[in-house]
Amino acid sequence: MQVIPITDLSDPRLSDFSHQTDVALKKAQGTEHGLYIAESALVLQRAIRAGHRPRSVLALGNTVKEAIALVGPDVPVFSGPPELLEQLTGYLLHRGLIASMHRPALPDVEELLAGARRVVILENVADPTNVGAIFRSVAGIGADAVLVTARCSDPFYRRAIRVSMGTVLQVPWSRIGPWAEAREQLAGFHIAALALSPQSVSLREFAESVPDRVALVLGAEGEGLTPEALDAADTVVRIPMAHGIDSLNVAATAAVAMYAIA
Numbered sequence: 001m002q003v004i005p006i007t008d009l010s011d012p013r014l015s016d017f018s019h020q021t022d023v024a025l026k027k028a029q030g031t032e033h034g035l036y037i038a039e040s041a042l043v044l045q046r047a048i049r050a051g052h053r054p055r056s057v058l059a060l061g062n063t064v065k066e067a068i069a070l071v072g073p074d075v076p077v078f079s080g081p082p083e084l085l086e087q088l089t090g091y092l093l094h095r096g097l098i099a100s101m102h103r104p105a106l107p108d109v110e111e112l113l114a115g116a117r118r119v120v121i122l123e124n125v126a127d128p129t130n131v132g133a134i135f136r137s138v139a140g141i142g143a144d145a146v147l148v149t150a151r152c153s154d155p156f157y158r159r160a161i162r163v164s165m166g167t168v169l170q171v172p173w174s175r176i177g178p179w180a181e182a183r184e185q186l187a188g189f190h191i192a193a194l195a196l197s198p199q200s201v202s203l204r205e206f207a208e209s210v211p212d213r214v215a216l217v218l219g220a221e222g223e224g225l226t227p228e229a230l231d232a233a234d235t236v237v238r239i240p241m242a243h244g245i246d247s248l249n250v251a252a253t254a255a256v257a258m259y260a261i262a
Contacts, residue, residue, distance in 0.1 A: 013078070042166060047166065126151070130250050131155055133251035135173075142262040195238065204240060
């Protein structure tokens with residue numbers, strides 16, 4: 001398919017990019033599991049390598065050839081001047097292109113955990129920026145999988161993908177249900193909850209004799225982990241702090257804890 005110049009912002013073929021929220025894209029009609037937005041050629045490349053299918057691409061003039069090289073001739077590539085694309089999307093295309101991608105079906109939790117040794121669980125982490133930063137850190141350090149609870153921000157939200165530099169498309173992840181069910185699915189894993197608690201052990205101490213299979217559990221900023229998560233844990237772990245500071249940002253905590261047990 002040839003490049004399609006944008007002349008009419010009301011063109012229904014552009015609806016994926018027209019001021020759409022992440023929630024609306026997730027419920028997009030005519031799709032099996034919804035859509036998500038991949039920003040930049042790097043993220044698009046990682047999405048395609050992960051087996052995700054592009055539906056269409058919106059590209060500035062200097063990235064059109066790169067977009068076509070990535071998606072092939074059968075995916076429509078729309079192009080126009082920066083001012084027009086900003087009017088369409090509501091934001092500047094700083095990274096040259098964005099792609100509308102079909103969401104894949106989430107993997108089965110048991111299958112995801114079958115060969116895993118290091119897993120990160122995000123309980124109710126609502127900020128997509130934190131979710132993206134966590135994925136980027138634990139992916140680079142060596143997490144085999146990430147599990148997120150029902151109230152956790154969607155890793156396929158645009159901001160989470162952008163902050164993660166596309167690593168949410170590389171690390172296998174899925175959603176888990178209530179802790180009673182999740183505890184059974186995590187049979188064989190030592191569940192280590194990161195929290196401030198009188199019963200907690202130092203991360204240094206925990207890292208001296210790390211169990212073979214570990215699931216690190218991290219909670220939302222401020223609220224921390226729920227009582228159900230703490231009850232499900234085999235060990236509560238804290239990161240030793242200095243200067244009277246009690247804790248780190250959840251993304252920093254994930255990076256430090258994963259590095260300690262990797």
